[in-house]
Amino acid sequence: MPLTAHLNALGVNLTQLSERLPNDLTLSLTDGVLFLQDAQNPKLKACVDFLKGRLAYRSQQHINGENLVKACRIKGQNPVSVLDATCGFGKDAFLLSCAGFHVQATESHPVVYALLKDAILRMQQATGDTPFILHNAWAQSIALEPPAQVIYLDPMFPDRDKSAAVKKDMQLFHRLHSESAQEIEQLFSWAMSHARNKVVIKRPAKSKIVTPNPPTYQIKGKACRFDVYQRT
Numbered sequence: 336m337p338l339t340a341h342l343n344a345l346g347v348n349l350t351q352l353s354e355r356l357p358n359d360l361t362l363s364l365t366d367g368v369l370f371l372q373d374a375q376n377p378k379l380k381a382c383v384d385f386l387k388g389r390l391a392y393r394s395q396q397h398i399n400g401e402n403l404v405k406a407c408r409i410k411g412q413n414p415v416s417v418l419d420a421t422c423g424f425g426k427d428a429f430l431l432s433c434a435g436f437h438v439q440a441t442e443s444h445p446v447v448y449a450l451l452k453d454a455i456l457r458m459q460q461a462t463g464d465t466p467f468i469l470h471n472a473w474a475q476s477i478a479l480e481p482p483a484q485v486i487y488l489d490p491m492f493p494d495r496d497k498s499a500a501v502k503k504d505m506q507l508f509h510r511l512h513s514e515s516a517q518e519i520e521q522l523f524s525w526a527m528s529h530a531r532n533k534v535v536i537k538r539p540a541k542s543k544i545v546t547p548n549p550p551t552y553q554i555k556g557k558a559c560r561f562d563v564y565q566r567t
């Protein structure tokens with residue numbers, strides 16, 4: 336199937352997509368898999384895949400020990416509903432769904448949405464399972480009924496690590512965009528007024544708190560931490 340037909344089948348808005356795809360990146364289709372590719376160096380490419388690789392492995396190993404899962408859990412309640420408002424490549428949404436959370440997710444960037452939707456459809460075809468419900472939208476524009484118990488945020492901070500330690504596929508992703516501090520602040524205050532129980536925000540381990548008030552508690556890992564804001 337040609338690329339355009341494939342993107343149409345994913346429900347992608349082609350005009351928005353071409354407006355948001357930088358000149359130095361391109362999309363390609365190989366064996367039915369959608370890739371984001373460096374335009375000059377086609378070997379540098381990335382796709383979203385929930386079926387194999389490190390993510391599939393992590394989803395089967397000690398999932399309840401993942402700090403993300405601990406941060407989003409609500410004592411005495413199962414399942415818990417989560418809105419992953421900044422879905423990105425869907426790694427966190429996928430882990431939460433594997434841990435038994437009811438996950439809905441929003442992704443505003445049309446290129447990222449296309450890569451994610453492609454992975455979700457491939458997973459559905461291979462296993463019959465849908466990992467999470469994905470909306471191609473700004474989180475602030477959707478109204479879930481009932482509202483999610485937990486809203487999870489992992490915005491792309493401008494200060495995000497650009498070192499060689501960041502995997503090549505993630506470097507491609509970082510070239511698409513980052514959110515401004517003001518956008519992050521607005522998203523956080525929207526989340527605080529829409530989550531039923533709490534807001535969880537992921538931050539690099541040593542970075543400062545990004546909100547006016549300190550979190551209720553933190554769960555710290557080597558590379559990142561989760562700041563948890565309990566609603567009263």
Ligand SMILES: C[S@@+](CC[C@H](N)C(=O)[O-])C[C@H]1O[C@@H](n2cnc3c(N)ncnc32)[C@H](O)[C@@H]1O
Nearest residue numbers: 421422423424425426427442443444473474489
């Ligand atoms: C750092 S990535 C998230 C990575 C993700 N946690 C993962 O596991 O792959 C942040 C994503 O949030 C999206 N985003 C930022 N603000 C948003 C908003 N207000 N609504 C929806 N998506 C948003 C960006 O387009 C970007 O793809």
